[in-house]
Amino acid sequence: MVMRRLVPLILMVALMPAMADAADDGDRKFFDAAFDATVARYHLPGLALGVIEDGKVVYARAEGERIVGSGQRIDTQTLFKIASNSKAMTAALLARLVDQGKLKWDDPVIKYLPDFQMHDPWVTRNMQVRDLLIHNSGLPAGAGDLMLWPDPNLFTRADVIHGLRYLKPVYSFRSRYAYDNTLYIVAGEVAAKAGGAPYEALLRREVFHPLGLQRCRIGAWNRDAVGNVAxxxxxxxxxxxxxxQDDAEIPEVPMAAAGGVRCSLDDMLKWASMWLDPQHIGLVDGKPWLSDVQRRAAWAPQTIMPVSSLMREWDNSHMFAYGYGWRMTDVDGVWKVSHTGTLAGMYSALTLLPDKRTGFVILINGDADDARTVLNQTLVKHITAPLLGKTVTDYADALDVLAAKAAASAKPAKEEPQHRLATRDDRAIIPGRYRDPWLGDAMICPDGDGLRFTAVKSPKMSGRLYIAGKRPMVHWDDPTLDVDAWLDFANGKGSTSLKMSKLDPQGDFSSDYEDLAFQRVAKCPAQPPMARAMHER
Incomplete structure (x- = not known):
């Protein structure tokens, strides 16, 4: 289904009486041009864009379809997955509890979760609440993400927290940045313990309700009762x-605190406005929703991140750091506070320029890594370096040039070995039930004339086995699991082990197969006689 050519739909919204200003004609034309160019260049199914200037919402536009071909139009009330932009909400929830005297940033995690345990006992004892938010644990990037995605799965938050003790660090504690999601799950449970209510109830009570985020959703809810969901x-x-696509009943998920929030453009603009104008937006009983002390803490650099060559070239950036659920850098001498969110088929971005009282919200319901990058970059440079006159096309072309250069300089790909469907007679494969300490059990057992891998607690991690050259691999059934895995079996003293690794070494870090350490614990269950007869025909 090719995306239909859509008539632009501009929806200017007045979130509050103090935020009813519209962009001037020049700015509106610029925002419209950036919006239209992004949709056209990247063929997006849907895009929602909001702009705040001088603390006021001046532009809010939504275009496209919630489901391509359905005729269900996206508007500023449509719910999108904001993915990792949820992290700032979790961090702010903790900050609210700090304001209320219910916890301290330097409290040890085990004060609230006595069973919490990292691989290293010293790290377990010294992990503080603040450490849960700033990606400095020593774990590799994405460690444990296979307990969170693909979803839905059968893991609980208790499973995720218990599994942390088996995840081996690759860096020293607090020595460097490596992005993780699992410790945000711990942060959500710390909040629940300190706040005396489940994480979802706390987020509604402390964040959604006082700030008037009326459409935001977390936890279990009914898709059709809420309606208007991308x-x-x-x-x-x-x-x-x-x-x-969502089922009618959307379940509670273990990764809620790391990336489980859904919000509309209107609500995300309210959320952004509170950060830019706390003395007027989101007041509770006439007082700012969050104290100045905790606002400063949220945006204080905690873990230093590397400044890329592209950041230096495009933005003249000199520093890059992670705070409590936010990334911070300088762009042309202007302070930028931001975050992005990425889940399969959903992209978000929230960017604030606090000194300019300006911000941007981007929500997309399609594959949109480059689209998000170029649109956000164009909007930021419109404020920090307007005389450059950079457009979406300029940045999109620049990314294409960089991609072409990278492809040209890459080592020639080895000739792809012939793939064939694996059979029960392949000696490179040892069927059976395998167990990993944190992912749990996986079955590698006959499936018709071939063999199938299935993770018991993550049913979407299921696929048929193939032989590539002489090496076994699994090709996942779910097309959104685009990083297939090598399977390497080894016979040891009285046991059989299985290691996995990405076919594409540059694949998404959440496909953390390399962290798995399976041991064979049983044979495959015997097939019923009828099933055997069917397979043998």
Whole structure:
């Protein structure tokens, strides 16, 4: 289904009486041009864009379809997955509890969760609440993410927290930045313990309700009762195709505190406005929703991040750091506080320029890594370096040039070995039930004439086995699991082990197969006679 050419729909919203100003004609034309160019260049199924200037919402536009081909139009009330932009909400929830005297940033985690345990006992004892938010644990990037995604799965938060003790660090504690999601799950449970209510109830009570985020959702809810919910899309043969669509009943998920919030553009603009104008927006009983002390803490650099060559070239950046659920850097001498969110088929970005009282919200329900980058960059430079006159096309072309250079300089790819479907007679494969300390059990057992891998607690991690050259691999059934895995079996003293690794070493870090350490614990269950007969025909 090729995206229809849509008539631009501009929806200017007055979130509050103090925020009813519209952009001047020049700015509105600029924002419209950036919006239209992004949709056209990247063939997006849907895009929602909001702009705050001088603390006021001046532009809010939504265009496209919630599901391509459905005719269900996106508007500023449509719910999108904001993914990792949820992290700032979790951090702010903790900050609210600090303001209320219910916890301290330097409290040890085990004060609230006595069973919490990292691989290293010293780290367990010394991990503070603040450490849960700033990606300095020593774990590799994305450690334990296979307990969170693909979802839905059968893991609980208790499973995730228990599994941390088996995740081996690759760096020293507090020595460097490596992005993780699992410790935000711990942060959510610390908040629940200190706040005396489940994480979801606390987020509604302390964040959604006082700030008037009326459409934001967390936890279990009914899709049709709430209504107006965008669905994720992937690009397939040049078309946008819906993927991982919601069932009518949307369940509670273990990764809620790391990336489980859904919000509309209108609500995200309220959230952004509170940070830019706390003396007027989101007041509770006439007082700012968050104290100045905790606002400063949220945006204080905690873990230093590397400044990329692209950041230096495009933005003249000199520093880059992570705070409590936010990234911070300088752009042309202007302070920038931001975060992005990425889930399969859903992209978000929230960017604030506090000294300019300016911000941008981007919500997309399709594959949109480059689209998000170029649109956000164009909007930021419109404020920090307007005389450059940079456009979406300029930055999109620049990314294409960089991609072409990277491809040209890459080592020639080895000739792809012939793939064939694995059979029960392949000696490179040892069927059976395998167990990893944190992912749990996986079955590698007969499936018709071939073999299938299935993770028991993560049913979407299921696929048929193939032989590539002489090496076994699994090709996942779910097309959104685009990083297939090598399977390497080894016979030891009285046991059989299995290691996994990404076919594409540059694949997404959440596909953390390399952290798994399976041991064979049982044979495959015997097939019923009828099933055997069917397989043998």
């Amino acid at each position: 669905q994720p899309h992937a690009r397939n043969d040049g078309h946008n195709v819906p993927v991982r």
